Amino acid sequence: MSNGVLTAPGLAFPRETFAKLTPGPFLHTHLKQTKPLRPNGRTPEEFRQPIVNTGSLSHSNGSTVVRVGDTAVVCGVRAEVLLASDIPNPPRDGMQDEELIEELGLLVPNLELSTGCSPANLPGNPPGTVAQSLSYRLLTLLHDSHIINPADLRIQYTEPPTEDDETGYAPRIVTKAYWTLYLDILCIAHDGNLFDAAWAAVMAALRNTVLPKAWWDPDREMIICSPLVSEATTLQLHSLPIASTFACFSTSSHLKQRKEAESWILADPDSFEEEICNDALTIVLARHQNAQTRILRLSKTDGSQVNAEAVQGCVALAEQKRAVWESILTGG
């Protein structure tokens, strides 16, 4: 100091400190490069690749572990018998098969976030708003997608002809019970975009679900399940819908002119990006065999930066992702 040479104190923050202090400008500087690259090293349109492991839980009818980046989700399917005689308001005869699952509640997803999967979700807490609304979104999507044939969930019995019946009387088939599938989804690590991971886990677990052979025993008046694995059947899914979530980072604010705002669409946001971004766009695509891809669900919430044109772009990206994930989920 005395000789007049000043050594400047370190004014440059390390990367992590910058990200913690001013997350918005940190993401903005990454995105405004000529080739935008997100802090996590992905391009804006890039999705994370899932790692799928099926059949890892031995005591459930079907299970999967899906890991997408640092988001990890376990899904287990437990099948229980619902006796038709226990249903307070039995389904009407004229009811269409598609409504049956929704009417009787034969699919019950439940997402558990309070596992300590992130600092915001401490273990032991009752399910919060996020967990409840995610469970509900999974439930409505399961109903809307009609992936399970309701006939597969029926346990039927052919009544033998009684003496009163005339000869040639067609045997009467009655549904004595239904399979109810409880889908328990546990988030063991939360790094953004939980819905896509949870939905993929549900799909993979359902594909992996094995239902034992069950029949009505008229003598004991109860449902008997066969212990033989060879007699059990694997649940067949009509299609494999895949969800894709996008976030939108925008520099707009009520304090600025509208036209000054810039925005970027980020595919598959991680939790750092989810916290800063406003808009959330989820697209669920399904493709039946030899048919065109259809949109099952499109939901855009929170924020005003995504216009119809951007949504169309996201649908195209979601279609690419659907093809990739479908091959991973079916091949795994």
Place this chain on the structure above:
Amino acid sequence: MGPEIIHHPLVRADGSATYSSSLFSVTAAVNGPIEVQRRDELPEEAAIEVNIRPSSGVGGPRERWLESVVSGVLRSVLLVHMNPRTLIQITLQVTKEPSLKLRRSVKDIAALPSLLHASFLAVADGGLPLATTMSASLVAVAETGETVLEPSEKELAKSRSAHAFSFNTHGDLLLDESAGEFDSQMWESVCQLAAKACADTVQRGEDEAMGNGAAEKLPWLRLELEDRAREGSAWRETT
């Protein structure tokens, strides 16, 4: 014919409104800005809390999800940075629901425009600072591929897909919840139809002289808000 609106039905809330469309009736109450609990406090903006009460029973996961959707829209409508570290509390009571049995997702989507309109009118009634006005509309696509704006219960029950859209005055897409089975061209045309319908409720048409046939196109939301503004400033003229 626009929907039926009652302004300020509740005396003790800061702002309130009852909105009745052909499908749903919703009463909304707004209190704010009020003191916020420590854990919900946001340093730079007002927290928005939405409580939805169904017409019977207590709320469950469905209401939690609807609440998060409604609060997301209101956050981009309200000037939340004007009242940092406060709470804006909105309570919505559903008093009428469609009597026909609808698919769960269709019923939820059909409820959204009514919930949004009720809460927006209550927020405007409560005099909270707004960035923009908004309006919402419901579109159903029939099995034949025909789009129906503001469908009836029967049309909803037979629909292939249902779409709830919300736009602000600038025509920005605030919300879209679409469920069913559709392709992107269909979505595009539904989106345009909804954007037009939303714009019609807040914008006065180019030519003021409208024929009797065009009575349906009245910008009801704009007229309501203008009426309220006139009533609110009436004291100026008398003094």
